[in-house]
Amino acid sequence: MPAQFCFRALGAVVTSLLMAQLAGCGGGAAADAPVAADPAVPTEVPMAPRPPQVPPAPAVPPAPVVPPINPPVPSAPAPAPAPAPAVLALDLSGAANYTAIRLPAYYDARVMDKDNTPQSQRASDAAATLGRVLFYDRQLSVNNTIACASCHRQDQAFGDARRFSVGFAGGATTAHSMRLGNLRWYAPGNMFWDKRAASLEAQATQPIIHPVEMGFTAAAGGIPALLSRLNAVSYYPALVSAAFGDPTLTEARLATALAQFQRAMVSTSSKWDSGYALNYNPALPDAGLGAPIASFTPQEERGRVLFMGNPGQGGLACVACHAPPTFALTANARGNGLDAGASTVFKSPSLKSVSRSGAFMHDGRFSSLQQVVEHYNSGVQDGPALDNRLKAGNVPRRLNLSAADKAALVAFLTTLDDTSLATDPKFSNPFRP
Numbered sequence: 240m241p242a243q244f245c246f247r248a249l250g251a252v253v254t255s256l257l258m259a260q261l262a263g264c265g266g267g268a269a270a271d272a273p274v275a276a277d278p279a280v281p282t283e284v285p286m287a288p289r290p291p292q293v294p295p296a297p298a299v300p301p302a303p304v305v306p307p308i309n310p311p312v313p314s315a316p317a318p319a320p321a322p323a324p325a326v327l328a329l330d331l332s333g334a335a336n337y338t339a340i341r342l343p344a345y346y347d348a349r350v351m352d353k354d355n356t357p358q359s360q361r362a363s364d365a366a367a368t369l370g371r372v373l374f375y376d377r378q379l380s381v382n383n384t385i386a387c388a389s390c391h392r393q394d395q396a397f398g399d400a401r402r403f404s405v406g407f408a409g410g411a412t413t414a415h416s417m418r419l420g421n422l423r424w425y426a427p428g429n430m431f432w433d434k435r436a437a438s439l440e441a442q443a444t445q446p447i448i449h450p451v452e453m454g455f456t457a458a459a460g461g462i463p464a465l466l467s468r469l470n471a472v473s474y475y476p477a478l479v480s481a482a483f484g485d486p487t488l489t490e491a492r493l494a495t496a497l498a499q500f501q502r503a504m505v506s507t508s509s510k511w512d513s514g515y516a517l518n519y520n521p522a523l524p525d526a527g528l529g530a531p532i533a534s535f536t537p538q539e540e541r542g543r544v545l546f547m548g549n550p551g552q553g554g555l556a557c558v559a560c561h562a563p564p565t566f567a568l569t570a571n572a573r574g575n576g577l578d579a580g581a582s583t584v585f586k587s588p589s590l591k592s593v594s595r596s597g598a599f600m601h602d603g604r605f606s607s608l609q610q611v612v613e614h615y616n617s618g619v620q621d622g623p624a625l626d627n628r629l630k631a632g633n634v635p636r637r638l639n640l641s642a643a644d645k646a647a648l649v650a651f652l653t654t655l656d657d658t659s660l661a662t663d664p665k666f667s668n669p670f671r672p
C-alpha cells in the first residue's frame with residue numbers, strides 16, 4: 240500500500256520536508272518501485288488463496304509448478320518519444336470569459352466568504368487563458384510527454400478515473416489524482432490530499448518539479464530550466480504580455496496563471512443545482528437546502544434526505560463535511576476513518592462530478608461509489624484523526640443502512656454530476672491533436 244505508507248510517513252515531518260518526502264516516499268524507492276496500478280485490483284483486498292497445485296497430466300510436458308498468484312503488473316509503457324511541437328489553435332483576439340462568470344444566487348455571502356482568490360491578485364481572462372495553455376502544454380514535463388491535463392482530464396471532472404496516474408517516465412503516482420472543480424472555495428492551507436500546499440499558487444509548481452509527475456527536478460534544472468524552455472516557445476510571449484504586460488514568463492506568473500485557470504473551474508450545473516436553485520431561500524436558516532427537490536426521482540430524493548438530513552431527522556449528515564452548494568470539504572472536517580489508527584487528516588475534493596471518477600479516496604482504494612457508501616455504513620475505523628461526527632459515543636458509527644438506502648445515496652451523489660464543466664470549450668485542450 241505505497242500511498243498509505245507514504246502519507247502516514249508524512250504526518251510527522253515538517254512542512255518544508257514534505258515534498259521531498261513524498262517525492263521519494265522514503266528514499267526514492269517509490270519512483271522506481273512497480274506500483275499496482277491496475278484499478279481493478281484494490282491493494283486492500285487480501286490476496287486470493289493459492290490455486291491448488293494440479294499434478295501435471297502424464298502425456299503433457301510439465302506445467303509450471305505454481306502459477307503466479309499475483310501476475311506481474313505489466314510495466315507501464317515506456318514514454319513515447321518526444322512528440323513534435325504541438326500546434327496551438329487558439330484565437331487570441333478575444334479571451335474566453337473566466338472571471339465575470341455569473342454565479343447562481345445561492346452562491347451568496349455564505350459561500351463567497353470562502354473564495355480563496357488572493358485579494359492582491361486581479362483575476363483576468365488573459366491570465367486564465369495563459370493558464371489554460373500551460374495546463375495543456377506537454378512541454379511542462381521534462382521530456383515533453385505529460386501535461387497537467389494528462390492526469391486532470393476535463394471529461395473526468397479534471398481528475399483521473401485511473402486509480403493512479405502515469406508520469407513523464409511511465410512511473411505511477413502514489414496518490415489518486417484529484418478532481419479540480421470548485422477549488423476556489425477551500426480555505427487556505429488545503430491543497431493536496433494531505434493539505435501540504437498553502438494555496439493554488441503554491442501548489443502549481445509542485446507537479447512540475449516532481450520526480451514522477453513531470454520531472455523538472457533540481458537535477459534537470461528545476462523551474463529555471465522550464466522557464467527558459469517556455470520563454471523560447473513561439474506562442475508564450477504574446478500570451479504572457481496579454482496577461483501581465485510584458486512577455487517574460489516567471490515562476491510567479493506561471494503559478495498565477497495556472498491558479499486563475501483552475502479557480503475558474505466552478506461547478507454550478509448539476510441536476511442538484513437546477514433543482515436546488517428553485518428551493519433557495521436566503522431567509523431560511525438552511526437556505527432551503529432541506530426542501531425536497533421536485534425534479535428528483537423518488538430514489539434521488541431519498542438519497543438527498545440521507546445526505547442532507549441530520550441524525551434524528553433520519554439523515555446521515557454527510558453535509559456536515561461535504562457542504563453544499565460547492566460540496567467542498569468544510570474547513571473543520573477531520574478524518575473519515577479509512578484506516579484504524581490513522582492520524583493524518585485528509586481533504587476531499589468537492590463531490591461535484593464525483594461519479595466521473597473510477598477511484599475514490601486519497602489512495603483510490605475504492606473503485607465504486609457503492610464501496611464508498613459501504614465504508615460509511617460499516618467500515619469506519621477508529622483513530623486519532625477520526626471526526627467525532629463519524630462516531631456514536633466513543634466508537635465508530637455504524638449506519639445499518641438498507642440496500643435501498645445505500646443505492647439511494649449513490650443515486651444522490653450521481654445528481655452532482657456537471658456535464659457543462661466536463662464539456663465547456665473554454666476549459667478544453669487548446670492544442671491541435
Ligand code: HEC
Pocket residue numbers: 261374379385386387388389390391404405406407412413414415416417418419422429430431432433439442443444446447451452453497501587588
Ligand atoms: C502525473 C500525474 C499528474 C500531473 C502531471 C499533474 N497532477 Fe495534479 N495531482 C496529481 C495527483 C496524484 C494529485 C494528488 C497528489 C497528492 O495529494 O499528493 C494531484 C493534485 C493536484 C491538485 C490539488 C487539488 C486539491 O484539491 O487539493 C492540484 C491543484 C493539481 N494537482 C493541479 C495540477 C497542475 C496545475 C498540474 C500541472 C502543472 C498538475 N496538477 C499535474 C496528479 C498529477
Ligand code: HEC
Pocket residue numbers: 432546555556557558559560561568572573574575577585586587588590593596598599600601602611612615626628629648652
Ligand atoms: C467527518 C467528515 C465527513 C463526513 C461526515 C463524511 N465525509 Fe465523506 N469524506 C471525508 C473525507 C475527509 C474524505 C477524504 C478522505 C481520504 O481520501 O482520505 C471523504 C471522501 C468522500 C468521498 C470520496 C471523494 C473522492 O474524491 O474520492 C465520497 C464520495 C464521500 N466522502 C461521501 C460521503 C458520504 C455519502 C457521506 C455521508 C454518509 C460522507 N462522505 C460523510 C469526510 C467526511
